[in-house]
Amino acid sequence: MPTSLADAVVVGAGPYGLSAAAHLRGAGLDCRIIGTPMHFWNHHMPAGMFLKSEPFASSLSSPADGTSFLDYRPGWRAGRPIPVDTFASYGEWFTREAGLPAEPATVTSVERADGRFEVALETGETISTPNVVLGIGMGVFADLPAELRHLPGALCGHSSEYRDLSVFKGARVAVVGAGQSALETAVLLAEQGAEPVLITRTPALKWNAAPSDGSSPAARLLRGPQSGLGRGYRTWVWSERPEMTRLLPDRVRARIVRNTLGPAGAWWLRDRFATGIAVRTGQRLSGADATGDRVTLTTADRSGDLRVLTVDHVLAATGFTPDVDRVQILSPEIRREIARTGRSPKLDSAFGSSVPGLYFTGLAAAASFGPVMRFVHGADFCARRIARRLGQDRR
Ligand SMILES: Cc1cc2nc3c(=O)[nH]c(=O)nc-3n(C[C@H](O)[C@H](O)[C@H](O)COP(=O)(O)OP(=O)(O)OC[C@H]3O[C@@H](n4cnc5c(N)ncnc54)[C@H](O)[C@@H]3O)c2cc1C
Structure with missing residues (x-):
């Protein structure tokens, strides 16, 4: 042509x-x-x-x-x-x-x-x-953790590879990650009859607070203005003045990108998360072995103690x-x-x-x-x- x-x-x-x-x-x-x-x-x-x-x-x-x-x-x-x-x-x-x-x-x-x-x-x-x-x-x-990259696609994938989670009905699925994508995927899996196990490196799950207009004017002033990324003075700058953010030293900006709106679940997901999801916090992946049509995951906590988990599928919501x-x-x-x-x-x-x-x-x-x-x-x-x-x- x-x-x-x-x-x-x-x-x-x-x-x-x-x-x-x-x-x-x-x-x-x-x-x-x-x-x-x-x-x-x-x-x-x-x-x-x-x-x-x-x-x-x-x-x-x-x-x-x-x-x-x-x-x-x-x-x-x-x-x-x-x-x-x-x-x-x-x-x-x-x-x-x-x-x-x-x-x-x-x-x-x-x-x-x-x-x-x-x-x-x-x-x-x-x-x-x-x-x-x-x-x-x-x-x-898409980032698939190094510990999972050798697994066959039929047993493991990045969250962006999945549209229809109902195919996991009846299956035990490890969901790796602590952000909204991991938390919501775990909820959707549970709601569609799968048995999700959430594995996070973070020691505890974080949830965003529900938006509220009920506070006093003084409290609202202290919390700062609302912006596309949420409430707060600094958040407002990152959200509404990206041309100023660009002028910061690279190292500072990299830290801001890393830390602003870090992994946390939306407030409206919290109630749906309550039941049916096993959670293993403070666990780092240390190994994964495919055996037949299942995967055995090994995780380690901060003190190096190992735990083993066998699942039908691993879904990495790892960003x-x-x-x-x-x-x-x-x-x-x-x-x-x-x-x-x-x-x-x-x-x-x-x-x-x-x-x-x-x-x-x-x-x-x-x-x-x-x-x-x-x-x-x-x-x-x-x-x-x-x-x-x-x-x-x-x-
Ligand atoms: C699970 C999830 C939830 C999210 N929720 C939110 C949210 O609530 N609010 C929010 O603001 N952001 C959210 N985001 C982030 C959001 O994805 C981005 O803000 C937004 O999609 C960025 O738009 P984009 O156009 O850069 O990318 P995309 O929406 O990814 O669009 C890029 C497009 O380029 C196409 N493409 C790539 N390569 C080629 C090629 N070679 N030729 C032709 N086409 C190509 C892709 O197919 C794709 O359609 C979420 C992200 C994820 C993963």
């Missing part, structure tokens, strides 16, 4: 890719967006899951009014969790409302040629463009770690050229990497712009910054 031309190519059609494409097209760029809208949300999150973020912090961004989550579902009150299917449908609705011609294809490689990029699609087409915006999300950064070297669609030459902070790309004030014309969004941008980039709430800032830069370049 012949090579075509575009001002920009956005790779991936999740909240960040769709928002970036809406703003780029709004800035007058001829922008292609490659990816199936909300594919990760429709296929790599468990059915029955709810969002942890509040409705006002769960919007995609476009330059036009009328495309927020609350425009899609007016009257959805704070504190009422959004089902994953509703959010995925919202993203698809946004795509139509914003008039985005998302192309349900996969980008197979991005290479450099004559100062431009050649973006190859699985369809055989190649697009030549000066700008590539990576909206590839988190899936490629995502951005790493430039895992973005395999980028040619090795491009990956080598990308300046980094830790294993993430080091980005300028418009999300540009050290490779001119190559932009990163979402989780890959968290090391530069802070924790808000791990959440949908960061998409508005990110999309506007990229569109402003490329709009200026075009003019």
Whole structure:
């Protein structure tokens, strides 16, 4: 198929890719967006899951009014969790409302040629463009603990590989992790007739408090303003002023990204968690052996005492770690050229990497712009910054 031309190519059609494409097209760029809208949300999150973020912090961004989550579902009150299917449908609705011609294809490689990029699609087409915006999300950064990597896929996987947990009905499933994803997966498994065993490194489970407006004005002042990431003065800065977070020393920002909104369950999950889930806290995985169609896990506590557990399946809800070297669609030459902070790309004030014309969004941008980039709430800032830069370049 012949090579075509575009001002920009956005790779991936999740909240960040769709928002970036809406703003780029709004800035007058001829922008292609490659990816199936909300594919990760429709296929790599468990059915029955709810969002942890509040409705006002769960919007995609476009330059036009009328495309927020609350425009899609007016009257959805704070504190009422959004089902994953509703959010995925919202993203698809946004795509139509914003008039985005998302192309349900996969980008197979991005290479450099004559100062431009050649973006190859699985369809055989190649697009030549000066700008590539990576909206590839988190899936490629899924973290499976080293102790589990040798297990066959039929017995073990990362949480992002599961959609339908009802297939585990009657099975004993070890869920590894202490964050919302692990806690909610354990609840969904129990509710669907499986026998989950939650294994956490942390010595105790943590739960977020329910939002409350009942406190006095003085108490509210002390707790600080509400923001997309929650309540508090510092939280407000990380949430609403990512351009300031970017100016902090790398080491400080890395600590903020690590510690802000650490592993904890949503308040509304706590009652559902109460029954039917065995919990082993303070346990580090130290070994895993497949024997027949079961797995024997060995865990160790802080004093080194070992415990053994045999299960039918191991599900690792162990999160995502951005790493430039895992973005395999980028040619090795491009990956080598990308300046980094830790294993993430080091980005300028418009999300540009050290490779001119190559932009990163979402989780890959968290090391530069802070924790808000791990959440949908960061998409508005990110999309506007990229569109402003490329709009200026075009003019
Ligand atoms: C279980 C779970 C629950 C979460 N809950 C919340 C929540 O409540 N609130 C919140 O704000 N955040 C939540 N998050 C984080 C959330 O996933 C991100 O905030 C959001 O999805 C980031 O959007 P994105 O566009 O960067 O990534 P994604 O939504 O992952 O979209 C990226 C898209 O790019 C596509 N893609 C990747 N590679 C290619 C390629 N080569 N070619 C074409 N397409 C490609 C993928 O298929 C995917 O559809 C949750 C995450 C998980 C895992």
